[in-house]
Amino acid sequence: MLAENQRFLQNHYPALWQQWNQIQHEQVWQQYEIIPSHAGLPTLQVHVDGRSLYLHSKYNPEQEADRLVEQLQDKIKSCDHLFFYGIGLGYHVEKILSMFPDKAFTIYEPNPWIFFRFLSYKRLTEWPIQRLRYLYVETDAASRRRCLAEFANALEVNVELIALPSYERIFADSFQQFLCQFRDIIQSKRINLATEFAFSKRWTLNSVMNLPTTLRSPSIFSRKEHFRSKPVLLVAAGPSLQEEYHNLRYIKEKGLAYIFAVGSANRALVANGILPDAVCTYDPQAHNFAVFWDMIDKGIDANVPMIYGTSVGYETIQKYKGPKFYAVTSQDTVTPYYLDSLDRSEVIDDAFSIAIITLQILAKLEANPVILVGQNFAFRDNYYYAKEIKRGEKQTAEVLEHERHGLMQVKDVYGHLITTNESLNQMRLLMEHYIQRYSQIEVINTTKGGADIVGAPFIPLETVISTRLTEKVVEENWHVSRQSDTAQAVEPKIENMNQAMVDFIKGYQDISALLDELAQTAQRRKEGKLLKLFARFDEQFRRWMNNDFFDIYVRPIVRVDTELLQKEAHTIREEKDPIAKADKVVRSFRRYLHTCQQVYNEMAPFVQIYLHPKLTREEPGWKRYECTSSAFHYSGQWRKKEIKIQKQSSMESDVIGTYYETNEPNATIKFTFKGTAIRVIGARHADGADEIRIAIDGRIDKFSVREKDIPPSFPLKFHQMLFEKYDLNVGEHLVEIVLQGDGVFFFQGIECKDCRC
Structure with missing residues (x-):
């Protein structure tokens, strides 16, 4: 029995x-003894502090x-995954697994000697090992973490x-320590999962929308020499x-430390005549810019640098006029x-608090040192934020009703208990991690009266000023742009990505066809052919997922769907029929x-x-010249189409592109221009027109916008460049573009050389 289990562990x-080999000769074994119960079944006796106790x-x-x-x-019944803490001799595990054959499970044994006693009693292979996701044996606090x-990292949506x-x-004692850490990771995972669902797209x-600004802006890390070994105040908007x-x-007047305002803290600082040395932001939501509205409205933003995570709400980058420095976030592919x-x-x-993002930066x-100010991570006198920060329908800084869910008490910086909620507590734990x-x-x-933050001793700010901040360190012009801050050439990457988009569609068609073939072959019950098709499918699907467009634009948005697919694939691999x-x-x-096709259809136009x-x-x-220019005169039935970004929880949208389309024969565009060359820009598609006539000064050519692929x-x-003509005479040219035959003509505009329309 034991030898068979040892071979299983050695292989899997x-x-x-190796743990078994290290501890099998230790005397601790004597504390754990398998003895018969009154019913004759074995039970496990544990000798602790002179007492003999039973695990069963x-x-x-x-x-x-x-x-x-x-x-x-x-x-x-209501969970997806079973996490067994402590198996003893496995009676309850075996019973549950037999009653619920659809549940995946994890074994966690906090006592290695009990686990290896179990191995001398029960064959692991008698259990449904194909459903076993993880097998853990704790040896110390570090192994538990x-x-x-x-x-x-791979937590099921609903675990029991x-x-x-x-x-x-x-x-x-050991169980309570485990339980606290387990609850923390479950809560953190649920927050992260909810965030991924809400923000993945x-x-x-x-x-995408921020990249043009990012490529024109310097990285904040290009200014490292200004901050190295200098004190920086990380100022949050807590009630303290x-x-x-x-x-x-x-501190600001004397230049004793840099002041970085995070989140809404800029409002409170500006309201009190304190201009931060930088504001920091990363929230992906459309309304994120509102926290800077006071600065934007008064024109103060022009003088205060913004450090932004590259996946921040693009509206913030567009509306904020001051100098910008980027930091690439892990959510940005x-x-x-x-x-x-x-x-x-x-x-x-990425993290669910701008303070944690800024701490990393x-x-x-x-x-x-990094000096935390206003970082309460808890409520104070029924306030969530500093009083100057108004939010919600009641325009108050007090705790809102939804923030009272999941209330708990934690130790504050003075050793007393204060009230917080699950969200704030998770932020505190994550900050301690970093x-x-x-x-x-x-x-x-x-932070006076804030939650105690392990690793960050509490020292009142006035004490820090008198003992640590004794000389000017701030360089007011640290953010002034330098010549080296220039955009790089990205044409090769654009070319590669354009090809990847073509390959994505072809790969999608190939995989769809192979799935059809699998379905038909299964219907005809040709098992031998199925085995060959499975191998072909695995190879094609793997190659498709290595596509650059999939990797950069699709994979991040479908990450939750991918996790679910991987779980389903694990079950599929175990299927013998x-x-x-x-x-x-x-x-x-x-x-x-x-799902992936839907994401492609949304992202490709952007x-x-x-x-x-x-x-x-x-x-x-x-x-x-865009298609909306007054230079173009349309006749016939043309439809104006817009590519929009729909706002979250809003009827508003931003238009990022416009084109005109028609399927009416003889619909026409007329315009004149002065120049030596012209290009017609538009879109191609399988439904595109195959015959479009263009006349330049009466000389007729034809082009197509149909693309069968x-x-x-x-x-x-x-x-796409639909048509081009070079070596035109200097002077004015009359152009007429006419749709002929079937299909649709998609027109975005023209480009002309040495021209004016």
Whole structure:
């Protein structure tokens, strides 16, 4: 029995097998003894502090397991994944797995000696190992953190913790430590998952819309010499901020430290006559710019640099007029593709607090010390924000009703208990994580009455001023642009991405055809052919997912769908019946393929109409006229079409591109221009017209906008050069473009050389 389990561990869990070799000769074994119960079934006796305790009933362990399952069955039915904490000899685990054959599970044994006693009693292979996702054996606090971190990264949407009650009694301290960490990772994962659902498309769209500004702007890390070993105040908008205005004003006047305002803190500072040295922002939502509205409205923004995460709401970048510095965030896949000069070590982990984003930036800038101001992470006197910050329908800084959900108490900087909620507490825990990660910098918490932040000792700001901030360090012109801050050439990346878009569509068609073939072959019950088709499908699907457009624009938006597909794929791989397997492959992958196509259809026009034209350098002597120009005279039935960004939770939208289309024979565009060359710009598609006549000064040519490689279910291929004519005589030219025959003509405008219309 034990030898068979050892071979299983050696083949599938070699790290656990090594643990066994390390501890099998230790005397601790004597504390754990398998003995018969009164019913004859084995139970496990634990000798602790002179007492003999039982992990299972000393009378009948199976009946005890039945009672436990009866208590838990409603919770088990509603979950997706079972997390067993403490297995003992596995009675309850075996019972639950047999009753619920659709549940995936994880085994977590906090006691290695109990686990290896279990291995001498039960064959692991007798359990449904194909449903086992993780097998963990804790050896110390560090191993517990590693195991939970790994589990959190691939956490199921709905997980149920099942702890063997005897562990809660016998190993109470260890269990409580585990429980606190487990609840933290579950809550954090739920917040992250909800955020991904809400913002996955918005992150990518923002990155697209912000990229032209990003490529023209300097990285904040290009200014590292101004901040290295200099004190920086990270000023948040917590209710304790209102106690520090006089201190902050003094620091600002004397230049004793840089003041970085995060989130809404700029409002409170500006209202009290304190101009921050920089404002920091990263929120992807459309309304994010509102936190800077006071500065924008008064024109103050022109004098205050903004440090922005590249996936921030694009409206903020468009409305804020001051100098801008970027920091690439981990949610942005677009900028790293086009920005060859990016140092990957400077990418900032996305987080659900701008203060945590800014702390990472300051750590990478090597600022020291970082001084937290107004970072309460808790309520104070029923206030969520400093009093100057008005929000919500009641225009108040007080705690709103929805912020009272999940209330809890934590220790404050004085050792007393204060009230917070789950969201603020998760922010605090994450900040503690990054403080520990960047242990090379000193972090000081000056927030009076705020939550205690491990790793950031509390020192009142006036004390910090008198002992640490004793000389001027601020360079007022640190943000002044330098010649090196210039946009790079990205034409090769644009060319590669354009080809990737073509390959994406072709790959989609190939995979769709192969799924059809799988379905037909399964219907005819040709099992031998199915095995060959599975291999072909795996290869084609893998190649398609390596496509640049998929990787940069689609994958980030469908990440939740991809996780679900991976879970389904794990189950599909275990299916032994080729026909049933083919049915599952077709259903799961068709659904995923359709989702990816929808994302392509939404993102491709933004890339073609907005991003690539803005990144392309203008050719000398050429000028562009959009289809909305008064130079064009339309006759016949033309439809004006707009490519829009729909705002979240709003009927508003931003128009990023316009084109005209017609399918009426003899519909015409007339215009005149002076110049030596002309290009007609528009879109191609499978539904496009195959015959369009263009007459320049009476000389007739023809062109087509039909492209058979673009199926009707995919969007137009925009920003294409449909026709070009060079070596025209200097002078005025009359142009007439007429649709002839069937199909649709999609017109975006013209480009002309040495011209004016």
